[in-house]
Amino acid sequence: MRRIITLFSCVLALLTTQVLAKDVEYRLPSSVTPTFQDIHLNLDPDAPHYSGSTRINVTVNTVTKRVGFYQQDLAITHAELIQNERAIALNVEEGEYNINWGMADADIAPGKYTLVIDFEGKVNTSSDGMYLSRFEETNYLFTQFEDMHARKAFPSFDEPAFKIAYQMTITAPEKQVVVSNTPVESRDVSEGMQTVKFEKTKPMPTYLIAYTVGPFDSAELEGLSVPGKIYVPKGYADKTKFVVKHTPEILATLEDFFDIKYPYKKLDFVAVPNFTHGAMENVGLITYRDSLLLLEDEPGLTERKGPLNVIAHELAHQWFGNLVTMAWWDDLWLNEAFASWAASYTMMELYPELNFADRIVQESAFGADASPTVKPVKKVVRTQPDVMDGLGLNYSKGESILQMIESLIGTEKFREGVRNYMNTHAWGNTVADDLWAALDGVSDINLSAMMKAYLEQPAYPLITINDNGTITQERFHYAGASVEAQTWAVPLKLTYKVNGKIKQEVVFIDKAKTTLPQLAEADWVFPNDNATGYFRWAISAKQMGNLLNDLNVLNNREKKNVLYNMQALLNAGKVSIDSIMPVLTALAKDNDPVVKRAAVGVLGEFDYLINDDNRTHYAALLNQEYLPLLNELTLEQTSGEAESVISLRNQLYSLLGNRANNETLIKKSELIAKQYIKDSSAVPAGIAGTAIGITTKYGEEDLYDTLVAAFKEAQLPNVKRTLLYSMRYTDEATANKMLDLALTDDITPANTLYMLVRVSRNLELKTALYKWLDKNLDALIAKMPDYHVSRMPEFVSTSCSAENLDMAKAFYEPIKDKYEGMARSFDIMLDESNQCLRLKATYQKDFNKFLAKYGK
DSSP: OOSOOOHHHHHHHHHHHHHHSOOOTTSOOTTEEEEEEEEEEEOOTTOSEEEEEEEEEEEEOSOEEEEEEEOSSOEEEEEEEEETTEEEEOEEEEOSTTEEEEEEEEEEOSEEEEEEEEEEEEOBSSSSEEEEEEETTEEEEEEEOTTTTGGGTSOBOOSTTOOBEEEEEEEEETTSEEEESSOEEEEEEETTEEEEEEOOOOSBOGGGOOEEEEOOEEEEOTTSSSOOEEEESTTOGGGOHHHHHHHHHHHHHHHHHHTSOOOSSOOEEEEESSOSSSEEOOTTEEEEEHHHHSOOSSOOHHHHHHHHHHHHHHHHTTTBTTTBEESSGGGHHHHHHHHHHHHHHHHHHHOGGGOGGGOOTTHHHHHHHTSTTOOOSSOOOOSHHHHHTTHHHHHHHHHHHHHHHHHHHOHHHHHHHHHHHHHHHTTSEEOHHHHHHHHHTTOSSOHHHHHHHHHSSOSOEEEEEOTTSEEEEEEOOOTTOOOOOOOOOEEEEEEEEETTEEEEEEEEEOSSEEEOGGGTTOSEEEOBGGGOOSSEEEOOHHHHHHHHHTGGGSOHHHHHHHHHHHHHHHHTTSSOHHHHHHHHHHHHTOSSHHHHHHHHHHHHGGGGGOOTTTHHHHHHHIIIIIHHHHHHHOSOOOTTOOHHHHHHHHHHHHHHHHHSOOHHHHHHHHHHHHHHHHOGGGSOHHHHHHHHHHHHHHOSSOOHHHHHHHHHHOOSHHHHHHHHHTOOOOSHHHHHHHHHHHTSTTSOHHHHHHHHHHHHHHOSSOHHHHHHHHHHHHHHHHHSOHHHHHHHHHHHHOOSOHHHHHHHHHHHTTTTTTSTTHHHHHHHHHHHHHHHHHHHHHHHHHHHHHHTTSOO
16 A cells, blocks of 8 residues: 655645635635745844745636735735736735635736735734743743734634645855754855755645754764654753654564654754743654753653653644644544554554553543533634634543553554554544544444444443443533433443453443443442543442452553542532541552552542641541651662662652641752752652641741742753742742742743642632733733633632632733634633532532541
8 A cells, every 4th residue: 555645636625625625704715725835034143023025826726816824923015926927916915714815906817926015013022923932041032823823923824624745945144053944955054144945845834844943953863764863942052862762662662562653754853941831743853841951961751751652642643633634623623533553552662661551531521521621533624723622622532542542452453443544634623533543443343333322422421330231321520510412432441240250341432322231230340451541430339349359350540540540429418428448548559650640640639628627537547548658768868779660659758748747848948959959869859849738838947049049940841840839838929039030030921820820729719910910910910821821710710719709800800802713711610610510519518427437
């Protein structure tokens, strides 16, 4: 089977798709389609403005008087259509959805033309589009064009379905390093300026275009199937050794999985000091938060998990998303879900010691996906905030669904289906149905119908199994919420015990009520083999008791699923505090640290029920039941410890240090915090961050100035983050210092929101936060990237306090409609806060009663 279609075929298919597509107001019409774009930019990181010109080869498919293109915040100085020697002047008018219209005086006949546009722009400082990042008194230019931000840098047909070739030329000061998606074709220098022309790209959407300008240093990425470098801010090339070491094996694993070599001419990484998100999969020039690339030579096990996983995710995108691209943003999950799944696969293949096999991905999706306000993964998308609404579910729910498919048909069949999908659609665009067709082709199961129910409607099912074998399904929701009735085709991979024997089978439940007679005599039923199902489940109290007595027949994932599932049933009002505590206690006594850590994590999530009435008793519970475990582990990390042990220690230390009110632990924390400030290599980051948090919350000495000074002196981004964002000061004066610091140049625009989140979490009563926000809102909004502005209510202000919620309402209600996307985030914040308040009202008395036996 041919893996690569010719460029001609790809363009022809694109034109056909556009002509046949139904026009909608928020996208460019099918009357004009692009086939190639040349872009020339005049850039200087030390200048606030820039200029440029672009020539776009277009085909006019039907008679029209206007040519549409996207631009935002640019000044169009000239526009015309050229055909042979004839020029058609265009008068540019701004329309909705960032669409501009080049209006001609007379009809434009069908045919091939070149759209020529000259423009000027201002370099923004927020961290989207093309933006300035100032680092150590030096300016750099970076780009972040996903999802609809290329239009902020140059006019274009900024939609993923317009997958064409581009050629970038950049004129910049000679002293600067200039890099883009492809290798350099030519470089001319004259009078201190350089003009760098890059090779034409393969067909790709605008959001994958990237370039960067600045005084970079670089390190070679050796051992790849193509040339590669890591570009870093000046002076930091020696901090890339870990990434240089591991990137080749990650790329090789993915090439083997797809059976397709990396499809582009080069593979460069860029460490970006000011980045809203974690990383971006730009073709041939992947950008990362600097904290993911600038590392110790051999980071600890817990410190290396994130960087390796993100690198695997971005490299997987070179196939999922880049080689094969979704046709429109409503199928963004096709990119993110596959990249997340492939990254997890790679991590399990290469780094089993990091325990990715024991992660239950669904748990990071279930919370948001249970909200009555949640939208489907595949939803209507008109604007950029629409894309970002529920963005996390594209990753977590999407990966969970793919993992569920893999568990049903097997990894080899899944791989075969993916390879068929990639080969069929290489260099083109797809919709979800193309994926289902490829997977249906290698399976005996009708995956299409099953998957559409999960992705085209919100939420997920609750499966209830009665003692008589009757199975019912309903939409899972939190207690007190009102939702519409839904059903799914649910694959249940059942494990059950009958007459002392363990049995297993797979059944599909697609009705609201089903009866399986074989389960009527079961001692217990566990309906989620290896915890790969995307649903919650409930069995009777009798069966749960029997299952707890047989916990050893379950693996680590399944044990964790029992606990997480019981916690979810509590939140849904289906069980009581007295029902979940025996499960939690049983798992806390498990021999495996992975399972113990799950129990500690669930206990910590009862934090919303801690108040002045039970604080002492809760501390007594922790000191009596969990401090001995921490003392056994000690706070000293030893060579050769498993990742699971390190993570358990970190989780225990955080919970006990913040809630056990243990003077000995507080004193130890002060010593550890000061040791880390003096020498960051002397203490693991996980322990150091907790120690700083405990010391700044309970310690006698005020370390604020010392911590900020150490932050400014530190080189490694992760050390900076640990020093600054671990602080847990609760007094108004220091909270104001932290917030004021967020508006200075010491905190990048992309990190500004995280300081607000840190302060908000530190303050039980958030009066000081809203007082500061009232005074500094304009400066804050001007500094933050648009995405953080739009999501600010849910990130900063979700609360389990009625008083805090009232303050949030008073602050956001007058402004939420002024900023695109903020009203939606406000609704999410209200729903999450009210849900927590309902749970608090329901379970506070029972939780107090449970704790009352401690501390007497």
